[in-house]
Amino acid sequence: MSIYGRGLRGLAIVTVVTISTALVLVFFYAPLDADQGFIQKIFYIHVPLAIVSLCGFVLGGLFGAGHLRTGERKWDMRSYVAIHMALIFGVGGLITGSTWAKASWGHWWEWGDPTLVSFLIVLLLFATYQPLRFSIEDPERQSRYASVFAVVAGAFVPMNFIVVRLSQEFVHPRVLTLTGGNLPGPMRLTFVVSLAGIALLYATLWKYEMAAKNARGQARALRRALLGDDAVRPLGRSAAPS
Amino acid sequence: MTGFVLAAPALPLHSAGKYVAGAYIVFVTLVLVYVAIMATRLRRTERELAQLRRDVAAARDEAAPEPDPEPDPESEPEPDRDAEPVP
Numbered sequence: 001m002s003i004y005g006r007g008l009r010g011l012a013i014v015t016v017v018t019i020s021t022a023l024v025l026v027f028f029y030a031p032l033d034a035d036q037g038f039i040q041k042i043f044y045i046h047v048p049l050a051i052v053s054l055c056g057f058v059l060g061g062l063f064g065a066g067h068l069r070t071g072e073r074k075w076d077m078r079s080y081v082a083i084h085m086a087l088i089f090g091v092g093g094l095i096t097g098s099t100w101a102k103a104s105w106g107h108w109w110e111w112g113d114p115t116l117v118s119f120l121i122v123l124l125l126f127a128t129y130q131p132l133r134f135s136i137e138d139p140e141r142q143s144r145y146a147s148v149f150a151v152v153a154g155a156f157v158p159m160n161f162i163v164v165r166l167s168q169e170f171v172h173p174r175v176l177t178l179t180g181g182n183l184p185g186p187m188r189l190t191f192v193v194s195l196a197g198i199a200l201l202y203a204t205l206w207k208y209e210m211a212a213k214n215a216r217g218q219a220r221a222l223r224r225a226l227l228g229d230d231a232v233r234p235l236g237r238s239a240a241p242s
Numbered sequence: 243m244t245g246f247v248l249a250a251p252a253l254p255l256h257s258a259g260k261y262v263a264g265a266y267i268v269f270v271t272l273v274l275v276y277v278a279i280m281a282t283r284l285r286r287t288e289r290e291l292a293q294l295r296r297d298v299a300a301a302r303d304e305a306a307p308e309p310d311p312e313p314d315p316e317s318e319p320e321p322d323r324d325a326e327p328v329p
């Protein structure tokens with residue numbers, strides 16, 4: 001078993017338990033928001049998805065830096081999967097946020113809000129990651145360029161976040177602040193458990209995909225070693241690291 | 243199960259409920275679609291590994307030397323009783 005497959009079952013069980021606990025807390029423990037009412041329950045899924053997604057992009061940048069530093073392909077694979085997962089979580093955060101906006105503001109999108117627009121910019125930026133990889137045929141160059149992109153775009157995420165926080169004009173609610181936030185105890189606990197659940201889900205799916213890609217790569221390498229190059233079907237052009 | 247759902251405090255069946263349900267359904271759908279895609283890929287890898295095992299077994303059979311035929315005890319030559327004992 002590869003290092004990515006090790007402990008995957010335990011991690012998956014912890015993830016399921018944490019997410020189940022979070023759902024119970026959301027619907028049975030956390031009080032209704034005095035201002036927004038029931039619609040605020042979306043907050044417990046939307047905000048963790050957005051936070052974990054942004055952290056995933058940064059993680060992809062760090063793995064990309066690891067690849068540039070060491071030249072080892074495994075770092076490129078880690079970076080690729082981290083960004084791929086973060087994109088999926090980001091799309092989830094965007095859709096759940098839009099759903100909340102429709103219920104709360106009456107429309108799906110608000111172009112005047114810097115939080116929304118900046119998140120969209122980050123998401124679109126990282127959406128170009130896969131086409132960039134696909135456009136480069138040589139695997140070595142592909143991984144190197146992709147790592148440079150991951151580092152630069154990953155550094156853009158916290159910078160973008162700070163700029164948005166400094167913005168004065170916003171309509172997006174600011175619940176989490178450096179002074180402890182405006183959440184009462186039960187809501188804060190529910191939010192923390194939800195955030196932990198989504199973070200664990202990200203880690204589990206990242207490990208799962210890494211284990212799957214690793215197993216596939218090993219199977220190909222084994223086939224080549226045992227049966228020769230002719231026995232291995234050549235890989236087509238792909239955005240994924242080989 | 244119904245009782246469990248009904249016990250949830252303030253599960254409103256007015257306009258907000260469908261949006262909250264929609265957001266959580268989107269989340270669950272995303273995870274399920276992802277896991278389904280990964281399960282399909284995993285099955286493909288398992289098929290490749292099974293094929294690899296068959297190929298390796300076939301290659302091993304081809305490479306193995308012909309085993310020596312079992313000596314037939316009935317065709318074993320009788321010891322020559324008249325022969326000189328070997329010192």
